[in-house]
Amino acid sequence: MTITLQIDGKEVKAESGVTVLEAARQAGVHIPTLCEHDRLMPYGVCRICCVEVEKKGRKRIVVSCGYPVENGLVVTTRSPRIDRIRKVLIELVAPTAMADGLLAGEMKKIATEYGADIHRFESRFTGKPIRCILCGKCVRYCDEVVGKQAIGFVGRGVDRRAVFFPEQARACLTCEACFNLCPTGKIAADTDFVVFDGFSVDDYSSGEL
Amino acid sequence: MTDMNDNRLSSAKQLETLRKTILSKRDAEKPIITVCTGTACQAYGSLEIYRRFVEELERQGVEGSVLETKSTGCHGFCEQGPVVVIFPREICYVRVQLDDVPEIVSTTVAGGDVIERLVYRDPNTQEAIPKESDIPFYKRQMRLVFGNNRYIDPREIDDYIALGGYAALSKALLRMTPGEVLEEIKESNLRGRGGGGFPAGLKWETTRDASTGSKYVIVNCDEGDPGAYMDRAIMEGNPHAVLEGLVIGAYAIGSHDGFVYVRQEYPIAYENTMNAIDQARDYGLLGSDILGSGFDFEVVVHRGAGAFVSGESTALMSAIEGKVGEPRMKYIRTAVSGVKGMPTCLNNVETWANVPLIIERGAGWFKSIGTEGSKGTKIFSLVGKVNNTGLVEVPMGMTLRQLIYDIGGGIPQGKKFKAVQTGGPSGGVLPEQYLDTPIDFDELTGLGSMMGSGGMVVMDEDTCMVDTARYFVSFCCDESCGQCIPCREGLRTLRDILTDICEGKGKGGDIEAIEDIAEVMEDASLCALGGTAANPVLTTLKYFRDEYEAHIKENRCPAEACKALTSYYVDPAKCSACMICLRACPTEAIHGEKGIVHWIDQEKCIKCTTCYEVCPTRFSAVRRLSGEPLPPPPAPGTKVTREKKR
Ligand SMILES: Cc1cc2nc3c(=O)[nH]c(=O)nc-3n(C[C@H](O)[C@H](O)[C@H](O)COP(=O)(O)O)c2cc1C
Numbered sequence: 001m002t003i004t005l006q007i008d009g010k011e012v013k014a015e016s017g018v019t020v021l022e023a024a025r026q027a028g029v030h031i032p033t034l035c036e037h038d039r040l041m042p043y044g045v046c047r048i049c050c051v052e053v054e055k056k057g058r059k060r061i062v063v064s065c066g067y068p069v070e071n072g073l074v075v076t077t078r079s080p081r082i083d084r085i086r087k088v089l090i091e092l093v094a095p096t097a098m099a100d101g102l103l104a105g106e107m108k109k110i111a112t113e114y115g116a117d118i119h120r121f122e123s124r125f126t127g128k129p130i131r132c133i134l135c136g137k138c139v140r141y142c143d144e145v146v147g148k149q150a151i152g153f154v155g156r157g158v159d160r161r162a163v164f165f166p167e168q169a170r171a172c173l174t175c176e177a178c179f180n181l182c183p184t185g186k187i188a189a190d191t192d193f194v195v196f197d198g199f200s201v202d203d204y205s206s207g208e209l
Numbered sequence: 210m211t212d213m214n215d216n217r218l219s220s221a222k223q224l225e226t227l228r229k230t231i232l233s234k235r236d237a238e239k240p241i242i243t244v245c246t247g248t249a250c251q252a253y254g255s256l257e258i259y260r261r262f263v264e265e266l267e268r269q270g271v272e273g274s275v276l277e278t279k280s281t282g283c284h285g286f287c288e289q290g291p292v293v294v295i296f297p298r299e300i301c302y303v304r305v306q307l308d309d310v311p312e313i314v315s316t317t318v319a320g321g322d323v324i325e326r327l328v329y330r331d332p333n334t335q336e337a338i339p340k341e342s343d344i345p346f347y348k349r350q351m352r353l354v355f356g357n358n359r360y361i362d363p364r365e366i367d368d369y370i371a372l373g374g375y376a377a378l379s380k381a382l383l384r385m386t387p388g389e390v391l392e393e394i395k396e397s398n399l400r401g402r403g404g405g406g407f408p409a410g411l412k413w414e415t416t417r418d419a420s421t422g423s424k425y426v427i428v429n430c431d432e433g434d435p436g437a438y439m440d441r442a443i444m445e446g447n448p449h450a451v452l453e454g455l456v457i458g459a460y461a462i463g464s465h466d467g468f469v470y471v472r473q474e475y476p477i478a479y480e481n482t483m484n485a486i487d488q489a490r491d492y493g494l495l496g497s498d499i500l501g502s503g504f505d506f507e508v509v510v511h512r513g514a515g516a517f518v519s520g521e522s523t524a525l526m527s528a529i530e531g532k533v534g535e536p537r538m539k540y541i542r543t544a545v546s547g548v549k550g551m552p553t554c555l556n557n558v559e560t561w562a563n564v565p566l567i568i569e570r571g572a573g574w575f576k577s578i579g580t581e582g583s584k585g586t587k588i589f590s591l592v593g594k595v596n597n598t599g600l601v602e603v604p605m606g607m608t609l610r611q612l613i614y615d616i617g618g619g620i621p622q623g624k625k626f627k628a629v630q631t632g633g634p635s636g637g638v639l640p641e642q643y644l645d646t647p648i649d650f651d652e653l654t655g656l657g658s659m660m661g662s663g664g665m666v667v668m669d670e671d672t673c674m675v676d677t678a679r680y681f682v683s684f685c686c687d688e689s690c691g692q693c694i695p696c697r698e699g700l701r702t703l704r705d706i707l708t709d710i711c712e713g714k715g716k717g718g719d720i721e722a723i724e725d726i727a728e729v730m731e732d733a734s735l736c737a738l739g740g741t742a743a744n745p746v747l748t749t750l751k752y753f754r755d756e757y758e759a760h761i762k763e764n765r766c767p768a769e770a771c772k773a774l775t776s777y778y779v780d781p782a783k784c785s786a787c788m789i790c791l792r793a794c795p796t797e798a799i800h801g802e803k804g805i806v807h808w809i810d811q812e813k814c815i816k817c818t819t820c821y822e823v824c825p826t827r828f829s830a831v832r833r834l835s836g837e838p839l840p841p842p843p844a845p846g847t848k849v850t851r852e853k854k855r
Contacts, residue, residue, distance in 0.1 A: 044735060047693055047734070047735070050733050061733060068541075089694050089695060120722075121722070124702060124705040156516070157689040157690070157697065157700075159691070
């Protein structure tokens with residue numbers, strides 16, 4: 001069934017069942033994302049793709065990668081409130097995500113576009129820079145698409161980490177499917193070996209990504 | 210029907226006959242000795258006390274004069290445990306020790322006399338109060354949900370039935386249609402006791418009206434809020450009340466399968482629930498064709514891993530499905546798509562326990578209690594700097610002041626009240642000016658706090674509000690699942706900023722940064738943990754901004770509580786050189802001798818507050834200083850100058 005909604009003032013038609021993010025893309029409206037991938041189930045943890053939706057006069061913030069379209073829904077993808085959320089989210093995650101004081105890839109683009117001061121909370125940061133924002137793209141791709149569980153999450157709260165399970169490492173040597181998914185550029189290819197942040201599978205022992 | 214057996218009740222009449230039979234065996238004149246064996250009293254050894262009573266009655270040859278010795282669930286006055294109450298006179302003994310048992314048996318049970326020594330004394334008036342319901346802590350309460358705990362052995366379904374238990378189920382299944390039951394609950398405006406206060410009837414209706422096919426009902430007994438334990442007390446002490454409510458709800462909704470989700474750390478609640486389910490099934494109050502009504506319902510107990518976040522609805526349902534107990538996006542409500550994608554109605558323990566009361570006495574009765582928007586009672590765990598701590602059940606609309614002063618007996622040691630924290634890590638801190646606020650879902654939310662699950666922590670003048678905010682934020686740092694950026698990174702950054710402020714390392718711009726982060730957490734978090742985790746920070750900032758500023762700008766902690774900003778100092782003009790603090794100091798940081806004024810070596814002082822606490826109040830020579838320079842120590846050998854009071 002086709003329904004009609006409004007995105008940034010434009011009437012947009014979409015198939016019911018698709019998400020607001022998908023509908024926006026079809027309509028040529030760009031919404032930034034970090035944890036979304038078209039072959040993966042919506043996960044909704046980076047929160048960067050948040051938008052404002054209005055229904056029956058009630059406005060609220062939702063993440064567009066998970067929110068299903070509805071007839072008559074009014075969507076705003078940029079507003080001072082949305083822009084501020086995106087800016088502060090990047091500022092908050094930057095100290096964890098940076099490598100050598102720099103952000104890479106999609107993160108860097110979003111930081112520039114939303115005027116995030118990536119050093120804002122740096123002096124307060126007591127954690128360890130892990131060059132990882134826990135978007136779970138690698139974890140979920142490995143699980144959902146490749147059908148393996150060579151990478152997974154451990155720990156909770158501020159100690160949550162994505163780890164690579166060494167006992168599954170052999171599979172990674174020929175797979176390489178999670179390469180180039182990483183928004184911080186942590187996981188990359190290096191000739192025959194899967195390299196996690198400079199460590200090769202063979203000499204990687206602790207398992208922490 | 211495979212579970213046919215002799216005990217099955219298959220009509221309302223059979224249930225009523227059973228109740229009369231149970232009562233006829235009980236001589237109302239004979240004493241019943243009840244020993245509280247809730248988790249707190251058990252920790253004080255109440256199980257041994259219970260066993261000693263049984264032995265002692267036999268030893269003294271008076272077991273025939275006693276109807277029964279019962280181990281019950283929690284009565285609520287945990288601070289005074291172990292609690293023993295002897296009915297029908299309701300003689301209440303507090304802080305009972307094993308060695309008191311023979312005397313209680315000979316003097317009170319056999320002799321009928323009260324033992325003054327074991328009776329509760331009002332800390333303010335020193336008056337001895339032998340009767341349990343006369344104790345001020347209980348007197349102002351309205352114990353509708355919680356009150357039966359003291360009459361019931363939770364392992365005996367007959368105790369529950371004797372008090373009219375399962376009569377509401379019988380009424381619902383045999384005399385009401387599912388629609389009528391639903392209407393009654395909607396009409397009562399029962400709101401969820403687990404935190405959000407969502408109207409239970411509306412949630413039931415959504416689940417009922419969602420797609421056809423299997424539906425689930427769940428009891429949420431995860432209770433991860435630090436300091437709250439009313440759900441444990443109900444589940445341990447009166448599990449049948451919760452089960453009865455659950456079956457009634459399932460009937461209204463059209464569900465035949467339920468779960469009770471009990472956190473791992475509640476072994477007694479788990480055991481008592483399992484036992485209650487077996488007993489209820491034996492009587493045909495669970496299983497197929499309940500009470501001959503044709504309605505079938507089964508319930509399974511699921512033990513959770515005891516994480517705070519697992520109490521969140523989507524996380525709890527994932528855990529029940531056998532997955533990791535982490536929240537997920539829920540733009541389709543769990544009432545429509547919950548366990549295995551099926552409509553699922555989740556309610557809190559206390560919410561379910563209210564259901565039989567409403568069905569039995571009617572929505573009109575329930576609505577006569579409480580405020581316009583919040584009906585019935587609410588159980589709170591009253592803790593912190595208050596004389597009487599424990600579980601209290603009060604009608605909605607009672608003011609915070611009545612709860613803290615009339616029931617709680619006020620602040621100990623004549624200290625000044627500073628604030629009350631309601632709602633746990635999602636709630637907020639309210640200052641003195643709001644003490645006359647009626648307890649009500651919407652009133653508390655309006656002030657930036659919330660009812661939450663019912664935690665209530667009282668704080669006195671010695672509590673630092675920045676440190677309080679830091680405590681709750683640190684709790685959530687560990688208890689968040691860590692999936693989404695605003696919650697994980699927001700909490701971490703808030704914690705690090707608040708810790709810096711408490712340590713005198715706050716900077717200009719910190720308050721603005723806190724506000725920025727808090728707002729983004731509220732707007733953008735995946736679940737309500739992150740969405741509300743900044744409330745303790747926002748409310749302390751709203752009501753005690755000057756305390757934040759004092760820390761940041763003047764390096765001063767107004768409560769003189771933050772260690773890094775507070776020094777301990779012996780006032781030479783007041784010191785009597787009595788040696789008390791000197792001897793008590795664990796690091797030998799205090800110098801001096803008899804007749805020679807004491808002084809504290811700041812290098813060695815670990816700021817443990819011992820000297821401050823032990824210095825006799827008639828001297829009050831040890832002072833805490835914050836934000837002001839420390840006077841130099843007295844010249845060596847300075848003699849006492851203080852005039853001795855005659
Ligand atoms: C982090 C978090 C923890 C929660 N913990 C509990 C809990 O321990 N017990 C509970 O009943 N509800 C808890 N809730 C609320 C539940 O998600 C849900 O709203 C509630 O169980 C519904 O029941 P009620 O409507 O009867 O209150 C929690 C919510 C959040 C966000």
